[in-house]
Amino acid sequence: MRKTIITLFVLLATGSVWAGPREMFISRCGSCHQRGGATEPVNPGDKAAIVWEKYFKRKRHPTSLKELSEDEMQLIIQYLCDHAADSDKPESAAIPK
């Protein structure tokens, strides 16, 4: 029992459980898009939801994102739309500028 509690604590503390779409966005997109990184930071609040959807549906991204699975991409797009400029909770600093 004690071991279980400790294991749970470690998992929670390291964030390896419940890593949501926001964390996925920050790790997957933020690997290039970050201050001092390969290119400028991006954030959901940069664009309206419809713009995000079309951007990826029309494959406008200048580099191939094929290392991301279809599922991961869907989760990230959902997150971008949920926190887009025209959403109830726009988010502009998930990746600090």
Ligand code: HEC
């Ligand atoms: C392999 C590195 C890399 C990864 C990973 C990456 N990008 Fe990019 N992205 C770029 C580069 C390079 C550009 C071109 C920047 C420019 O034109 O100055 C770009 C451009 C963009 C643009 C257009 C610029 C703008 O502000 O409108 C958006 C939006 C964007 N990326 C979103 C994302 C999202 C969302 C993800 C995660 C799903 C992602 N990128 C993952 C390298 C990457």
